[in-house]
Amino acid sequence: MARTLDPYGLSRVVRPAGVLPQAADVVDPSLPIGPDELLIDVDHLNIDAASFKQIKEGVGGDPERIAAEVRRIVGERGKMHNPVTGSGGMLIGRIREVGPQHPAAGTLKAGDRIATLVSLSLTPLHLEAITGVHVANERVDVKGTAILFATGLWAKLPSDMDDKLALAALDVCGAPALVARAVKAGQTVLVLGAGKSGALCCAQARDNGARVIALDISPKAVETLKNLGLADATIVADATTPVAVLEQVRALTDGKLCDVVINCSSVPRTEMASILSVKDRGTVVFFSMATSFTAAALGAEGVGKDADLLVGNGYAHGHAELTLDLLRKHPRLRALFEERFVG
Amino acid sequence: MARTLDPYGLSRVVRPAGVLPQAADVVDPSLPIGPDELLIDVDHLNIDAASFKQIKEGVGGDPERIAAEVRRIVGERGKMHNPVTGSGGMLIGRIREVGPQHPAAGTLKAGDRIATLVSLSLTPLHLEAITGVHVANERVDVKGTAILFATGLWAKLPSDMDDKLALAALDVCGAPALVARAVKAGQTVLVLGAGKSGALCCAQARDNGARVIALDISPKAVETLKNLGLADATIVADATTPVAVLEQVRALTDGKLCDVVINCSSVPRTEMASILSVKDRGTVVFFSMATSFTAAALGAEGVGKDADLLVGNGYAHGHAELTLDLLRKHPRLRALFEERFVG
Numbered sequence: 001m002a003r004t005l006d007p008y009g010l011s012r013v014v015r016p017a018g019v020l021p022q023a024a025d026v027v028d029p030s031l032p033i034g035p036d037e038l039l040i041d042v043d044h045l046n047i048d049a050a051s052f053k054q055i056k057e058g059v060g061g062d063p064e065r066i067a068a069e070v071r072r073i074v075g076e077r078g079k080m081h082n083p084v085t086g087s088g089g090m091l092i093g094r095i096r097e098v099g100p101q102h103p104a105a106g107t108l109k110a111g112d113r114i115a116t117l118v119s120l121s122l123t124p125l126h127l128e129a130i131t132g133v134h135v136a137n138e139r140v141d142v143k144g145t146a147i148l149f150a151t152g153l154w155a156k157l158p159s160d161m162d163d164k165l166a167l168a169a170l171d172v173c174g175a176p177a178l179v180a181r182a183v184k185a186g187q188t189v190l191v192l193g194a195g196k197s198g199a200l201c202c203a204q205a206r207d208n209g210a211r212v213i214a215l216d217i218s219p220k221a222v223e224t225l226k227n228l229g230l231a232d233a234t235i236v237a238d239a240t241t242p243v244a245v246l247e248q249v250r251a252l253t254d255g256k257l258c259d260v261v262i263n264c265s266s267v268p269r270t271e272m273a274s275i276l277s278v279k280d281r282g283t284v285v286f287f288s289m290a291t292s293f294t295a296a297a298l299g300a301e302g303v304g305k306d307a308d309l310l311v312g313n314g315y316a317h318g319h320a321e322l323t324l325d326l327l328r329k330h331p332r333l334r335a336l337f338e339e340r341f342v343g
Numbered sequence: 344m345a346r347t348l349d350p351y352g353l354s355r356v357v358r359p360a361g362v363l364p365q366a367a368d369v370v371d372p373s374l375p376i377g378p379d380e381l382l383i384d385v386d387h388l389n390i391d392a393a394s395f396k397q398i399k400e401g402v403g404g405d406p407e408r409i410a411a412e413v414r415r416i417v418g419e420r421g422k423m424h425n426p427v428t429g430s431g432g433m434l435i436g437r438i439r440e441v442g443p444q445h446p447a448a449g450t451l452k453a454g455d456r457i458a459t460l461v462s463l464s465l466t467p468l469h470l471e472a473i474t475g476v477h478v479a480n481e482r483v484d485v486k487g488t489a490i491l492f493a494t495g496l497w498a499k500l501p502s503d504m505d506d507k508l509a510l511a512a513l514d515v516c517g518a519p520a521l522v523a524r525a526v527k528a529g530q531t532v533l534v535l536g537a538g539k540s541g542a543l544c545c546a547q548a549r550d551n552g553a554r555v556i557a558l559d560i561s562p563k564a565v566e567t568l569k570n571l572g573l574a575d576a577t578i579v580a581d582a583t584t585p586v587a588v589l590e591q592v593r594a595l596t597d598g599k600l601c602d603v604v605i606n607c608s609s610v611p612r613t614e615m616a617s618i619l620s621v622k623d624r625g626t627v628v629f630f631s632m633a634t635s636f637t638a639a640a641l642g643a644e645g646v647g648k649d650a651d652l653l654v655g656n657g658y659a660h661g662h663a664e665l666t667l668d669l670l671r672k673h674p675r676l677r678a679l680f681e682e683r684f685v686g
Contacts, residue, residue, distance in 0.1 A: 008619070008646055010586060018586050020615060022645055118645055151647035174644065243353060243361050272363060276351070286636070286654075293629070293636040293654060301517065301657030302365055302461055303351060304494035309654035311629075311636060314644030 003034030005101060007150040012124050014078065021149075022122035027078040029124035029147060038104065038148040039097040042127075045070070045120065045140045046167065048089040051082035052138040058084075063133035070140055074127050081121040088121030089138075091146055092163065102150055115167060116146070117153035117320065155320035161327065165334070168341045169323050172197035175264060175287045176204040176326055177319035178312060182283055183260050185209030188253055190277050191231075192239050193264035194221035196341050197287055201262045202230040203326050203333050210260070213252055215239065228332040239265050242272035249277045263288050263312075271295040278307045287312035346377030348444060350493040355467050357421065364492075365465035370421040372467035372490060381447065381491040382440040385470075388413070388463065388483045389510070391432040394425035395481040401427075406476035413483055417470050424464040431464030432481075434489055435506065445493055458510060459489070460496035460663065498663035504670065508677070511684045512666050515540035518607060518630045519547040519669055520662035521655060525626055526603050528552030531596055533620050534574075535582050536607035537564035539684050540630055544605045545573040546669050546676050553603070556595055558582060571675040582608050585615035592620045606631050606655075614638040621650045630655035 003011065011034070013019060014026040021027050033039045047055075047070075059065035074080050081088055095112045098105050108114070116123060124147040132141035148154060155170050157163060175197040183189055189205040191198050194216035202225055205212045214231035216222045222234035235248045249257060257279045263270060268290040275296070278284050284307055286296060296309050327334040346354065354377070356362060357369040364370050376382045390398075390413075402408035417423050424431055438455045441448050451457070459466060467490040475484035491497060498513050500506060518540040526532055532548040534541050537559035545568055548555045557565045557574035565577035578591045592600060600622045606613060611633040618639070621627050627650055629639060639652050670677040 008586075008589075018584060020585060020646070118647070119641075122645055153644065153647050241361060242363060243351075246351075287640075289637055289640070291636045293634045293639075294632055296636075296654045297630075297632070297657055298462075300654075301496065302465055303363070304461070304496050304658055305656075306658055306660050307656065309656050311639045311652035311654060313648075313650065313652050314640055315647055315649055317649050 003032070005036050006034055007036060009122070009124070009149040012147070020122070021079070021124070022119065025077065027124045029078045029126040029145070031145070033097060033099055033147055035099045036101040036150040037099045038095065038102050038108070038152070038154070040091070040093040040114065040146045040148065041096045042091050042093040042125070042142055042144045042146050044092045045080055045142055046089050046091065047080065047120070047138050047140060048082070048085070048087040049138055050085045051087045051089060054082060054084050056135065061135070063135060066133050066135070067130040067140065071127055071130060074125050079120060079123055079125050086121070088119035088123070090116045090120060091123070092157065093146060096145070108156070113157040114154045115157055115170060116148060117155055117170060117173075118148070123148065123152070153315060158324055161324070162342070164342045165327070165338055166324060168196065168337055169200065169327055170320055172200060173319040173323035174314040174316060175262070175312060176200040177316035177322050178285055178310070179204040179262060180208065180322060181316065182285060182310075183208040183210045187211070187259035188213065188256070190215060190249060190258040190261045191264060192262065192270060192274060193266060193288070194218065194225050195264065195266060196337070198264035199225060199230060199333060199336060200323060200326055201264055203330050205262070206230060207326075207329070213249070213258070215245065224336065228336060230330070230333060239270040239273045240267060242276050245273040246276040258282065260285070263291065266290065268292065269295070271299050275300050275303065275305050275307065278305065280306055283308045283310065285310045285312050346375070348379050349377055350379060352465070352467070352492040355490070363465070364422070364467070365462065368420065370467045372421045372469040372488070374488070376440060376442055376490055378442045379444040379493040380442045381438065381445050381451070381495070381497070383434070383436040383457065383489045383491065384439045385434050385436040385468070385485050385487045385489050387435045388423055388485055389432050389434065390423065390463070390481050390483060391425070391428070391430040392481055393428045394430045394432060397425060397428050399478065404478070406478060409476050409478070410473040410483065414470055414473060417468050422463060422466055422468050429464070431462035431466070433459045433463060434466070435500065436489060439488070451499070456500040457497045458500055458513060459491060460498055460513060461491070466491065466495070496658060501667055504667070505685070507685045508670070508681055509667060511539065511680055512543070512670055513663055515543060516662040516666035517657040517659060518605070518655060519543040520659035520665050521628055521653070522547040522605060523551065523665060524659065525628060525653075526551040526553045530554070530602035531556065531599070533558060533592060533601040533604045534607060535605065535613060535617060536609060536631070537561065537568050538607065538609060539680070541607035542568060542573060542676060542679060543666060543669055544607055546673050548605070549573060550669070550672070556592070556601070558588065567679065571679060573673070573676060582613040582616045583610060585619050588616040589619040601625060603628070606634065609633065611635065612638070614642050618643050618646065618648050618650065621648065623649055626651045626653065628653045628655050
């Protein structure tokens with residue numbers, strides 16, 4: 001069958017008809033690739049934590065039975081899309097072929113090592129063999145091929161850093177990329193949450209010339225960011241207590257509040273602390289996956305706050321390179337990542 | 344007790360300590376008002392549909408017992424905040440006093456008729472009497488006083504239209520106000536959902552000089568908008584089927600997709616249709632309360648779509664006047680509202 005341009009992989013959907021690959025029960029990973037697809041020789045699958053846990057517990061933890069379950073799922077569905085958890089993961093591999101009309105034609109070449117930044121739950125995958133199961137790392141070594149569509153995100157793995165470090169940063173690379181766009185020099189920026197994405201956002205906001213306030217419930221976490229030169233001021237507070245947060249933000253900003261608030265917290269019910277902390281006509285960017293859409297929309301209305309409320313899109317052009325460059329520009333941030341976030 | 348500036352009404356919270364009035368179990372509606380508060384003589388409570396249904400079913404539908412239950416709740420909590428449903432409603436009343444440091448001092452005067460645009464679930468309320476219960480309209484006639492904080496939104500009820508028409512439009516007035524900001528002349532705008540907010544958004548987008556495509560699952564609903572001159576083109580599709588929507592959007596835009604997508608749908612799982620329909624670096628505004636935050640954030644990443652994804656904030660400066668003016672400027676839109684959306 002002659003393949004045609006298919007940026008979303010719609011022709012790879014086997015069933016049900018008319019859905020996107022992520023929503024499909026079964027996709028077709030067969031060769032050849034289409035003119036705008038990318039073919040990858042897969043080396044490792046980094047299986048999503050929830051998915052790996054379910055498989056491990058389902059088969060009793062034995063590596064050979066985990067391997068058999070992964071083979072069964074991929075064999076049945078044409079993708080490593082856990083039918084119980086609905087989640088995927090990502091893969092590491094080497095480019096075998098770049099379709100002539102793929103956006104990376106001319107940039108990527110055979111042999112380049114890449115990580116996929118779209119979920120395995122939508123990535124057509126064919127496995128020839130599973131050669132190793134690393135239970136502690138939720139990683140499976142494989143021989144096989146995967147296909148990325150023209151819209152499927154990927155990043156070249158850098159030669160100047162360890163895979164694990166690069167993957168830890170790439171995992172949240174959408175956040176600093178949006179900060180790079182949203183923050184202007186001279187602004188005051190509050191970053192809620194001093195974890196991986198919070199640290200990257202602080203660094204990027206400072207690079208943009210902003211005054212950065214880092215907030216976390218852990219005194220150690222925010223002190224670390226301040227000591228590394230990534231934050232100008234710190235607030236130790238529970239982000240689920242908006243009134244307490246507001247008081248501290250007022251004190252630190254002379255009552256003027258913040259131009260931009262970046263929510264990188266990991267717990268629910270932090271919407272109001274974010275909304276109260278931002279100025280009239282300021283911007284709040286929600287990266288926390290625990291964000292409630294209605295709490296944000298109705299919460300802003302309830303306190304009469306006219307601010308732009310942005311859903312933290314996981315993708316912005318150039319997000320992977322920007323984030324790896326942040327680690328390169330900030331050796332102490334890189335050291336923090338190596339110490340705290342690389343498993 | 345001398346009251347001080349208190350824009351969020353924190354000093355009105357009785358318990359628990361340190362929360363916002365909406366999250367409080369009990370608030371204090373006592374007089375006098377503070378220097379930045381507004382005192383209202385309340386005429387009617389429009390009780391939230393979910394709340395009214397729960398009360399009605401709880402007491403067996405008898406108007407006198409409904410009245411007693413409303414009195415009980417307001418007496419115990421200091422606000423008409425249904426403890427079972429968590430929801431409130433809004434009120435209509437007349438200004439009795441404007442605090443000298445309230446933002447509307449100089450604009451509002453005693454006797455002005457207003458509707459509150461913040462929920463009764465955060466509005467301190469004291470009831471002297473309930474004079475009528477209108478079961479079919481979920482409305483209760485009362486004598487009493489309510490207090491609005493400096494951040495509490497309100498709208499003057501216009502003298503040139505019926506209360507019911509004004510309230511139907513004010514209910515969704517955040518949507519056209521954001522459209523007025525987001526849409527530029529010459530752009531192509533897709534509006535998902537041809538209900539109340541969809542109709543207002545179409546009208547505002549056209550007033551901004553955009554080409555407007557109205558989408559709904561009901562052929563009659565979109566045809567009505569086109570016949571009224573509020574949409575340039577129409578799509579009849581189920582917004583939960585992104586591939587089908589994408590095909591029709593491509594056909595209508597010469598493959599270029601839309602600059603701005605406004606999601607006013609009323610059903611879940613319409614995020615991907617919105618995201619696939621927007622151009623690279625375009626804007627999607629989600630007004631649907633059925634929007635899933637994670638479906639939007641992860642969905643855009645999954646298809647590599649770099650677009651600004653906005654939570655439809657229920658408040659934007661001037662939203663009430665803008666929306667009432669839209670009805671005045673578009674007599675056929677006003678007629679549609681009177682025919683279809685006024686109960």
